[in-house]
Amino acid sequence: MDLFEDIVNARCSDPFGFLGLHWIDEKDLTLKVWRPDAVAIDVLAIDEDTVLGEMSPHGYNGLFTCQWSDKKEHFHYRLKITYSDGNTATIVDPYQFNEATFSDPKHHKATLYQKEGALFQSAPVSDSLAIDGTRFAVYAPAARSVYVVGDFNGWDGRIHPMSSNGDGVWRLFLPDVRDGAKYKFEIRAKSGEVLPHRTDPFAKRIEQFPSFASVVQESQYEWNDNNWMSRPITDIYEEAVSIYEVHLGSWRRKDHNEPLTYLELKEHLVQYVTEMGYTHVELLPVSEYPFDGSWGYQPVGLFSVTSRYGTPDEFKALIDAFHQAGIGVIMDWVPAHFPSDSHGLANFDGTHQYEYEDPKKGWHPEWNSLIYDFGKEHVVDFLISNANFWLEEYHIDGLRVDAVASMLYLDYSREDGEWIPNVDGGNHNYEAIAFLKKLNETVYLNHPRCFTVAEESTAYPGVSKPTYMDGLGFGFKWNMGWMNDTLEYMKKDPIYRQYHQGELTFSMVYAFNEQFMLPISHDEVVHGKGSMIEKMPGDGWQKFANLRAFNGYMFTHPGKKLNFMGCEFGQGQEWSHTKSLDWHLLDIDYHKGLQTLVKDLNHFYSAEQALQIDHDHQGFEWLSYDDGQNSILAYVRQSKQRDELVMVVVNFTPTPHSGYRIGAPKEGQYELVLNTDDTMYCGSGFPLPKVLKAEHIESHGRNNSVIMEIPPLSTVIYKWKA
Structure with a gap:
């Protein structure tokens, strides 16, 4: 008995x-x-x-x-x-219906979510009748017993014990449990302790506080983005990529400070991103997370889209709408750490099933969160199948992987004695490195239209090099060096910028070492750093002129572009996840002018072949980088065949210049195509000739040159005409 x-x-x-x-x-x-x-x-x-x-x-x-x-x-x-x-x-x-009734669904390691979690299945009981229900499966190899509890059994932890065949996976088919049923797992550890109820690691939907219940989810959504999903595979490195980074809950809010739903975002955000000319939108993490203040970077439900704004099918409708508008969707993805909330993965089956056991490897002192054990096969399969899940099930086009540096280094944010060296005595986490390589190989093998981006802030070599070249295999790397150096330069009063010209030009020394993306992200406008407009020195006009010049410089500097929401119109306050952006500022000319400029830069960047060779030396040439006294930069951006080129001049002081001679890359005429000082952007309207004609006068090492008028605090772009 x-x-x-x-x-x-x-x-x-x-x-x-x-x-x-x-x-x-x-x-x-x-x-x-x-x-x-x-x-x-x-x-x-x-x-x-x-x-x-x-x-x-x-x-x-x-x-x-x-x-x-x-x-x-x-x-x-x-x-x-x-x-x-x-x-x-x-x-x-x-x-x-014993285990012999169901074999595990066919899957491979990149689709582990097709084996575990809550899956709809039918149990045949006769030639003409089958019983529909949900098959629950959860990996808890160290558990003494596992019970599924839910609203279908009164959350009674005695009624539905699950069964395991020795592979560590506990299974049970519950007839008539269908879409919308709420459930959790009650796990008894080997010690006999009954652990707090766990949400399903593979749950497709999770309720908010205080229940955190998993919800059985059966998608009924029919996609309408076939044209996007079957588009020709092209070389993204030779295309415009301009990304609008968005926190869905605070982009725009309704009355009573309520965030927009996925369906409301479908109506408003898609239209705005399209009109502004962005090629992609990047969403701060949408995987379910318990704490609003983490912005999604402390996820518990990796397979569950957050229920804050609607249902999974409503989120699919948002993605679908972006695709029908020709906009790619990137999501922030967080495999670097996870919170220790009692309903999550921490100590999942009474053991450290998902995290490293030793806190010197398994605890992040910077974020007070746990670290996945990348040496465990099931953890690696769990994470890679999750990445694949978003690309497969939600048609996501790219993954921006958060906090890669913290994964690469065992001593990240740790003092001496607080970390464990690897087998060779060094500080590289070999297991995490192997995981990242496998992740990128899996993504690019199965989804050639998708790409990955690393938020990586160190000099680790080959982050965006292929794995066969001993790289990590990411498609892009955030250029944190460019971001830090440029913002430090822009904060300075223009009178002192002449002494820091080298800091601004240094980015071109390494601009092609990686496939870089230029990020002005949410991290630059929070935690006391001030908004972008508040970083700029000077009076009101100069602040906006500085920011307009900076945007012109960013869009003409090699590298794909990323701008956080609100930066495009000069949001005055630091970003807060608890309230809307200050859209009323667009009633003020300066803010509206900046927004118009960013819109024009986006469309110009997408249309201009000369600006799209971002990752090759052929796409960039200096004309003048050493006029520190006037804080002026001049350079050429050109197509691979050099039959399309633009000449860019940036003036980072409020002093205009007349009769300024600059070497010209070719004979012919140069037509003014964009001027950040134009009155339509609320610039000074400093008069500029519409056309420059190159003269056979040597300057800056060139056989030809032009005489320019240079407005204050501006970026001016002339296009070569044969």
């Missing part, structure tokens, strides 16, 4: 060994049912209300048995249960 005791005491690991139909002495068929609080149970035919037998209480409140001597084989049945309060319920007993 050991199994009986395990059933009664909610510690059963082999429920099918006791519950359900079993032969006794190969002649009598006995049914055992465990249903606490029941007073009577009738056995009914599976497809009609015929009573096949009345069950008898058996020695303990909740255990019922029934026996047949005339049955030749197992049969399928239903149970009509009467409870002590007089209520009745008719159910299909899950313990008539």
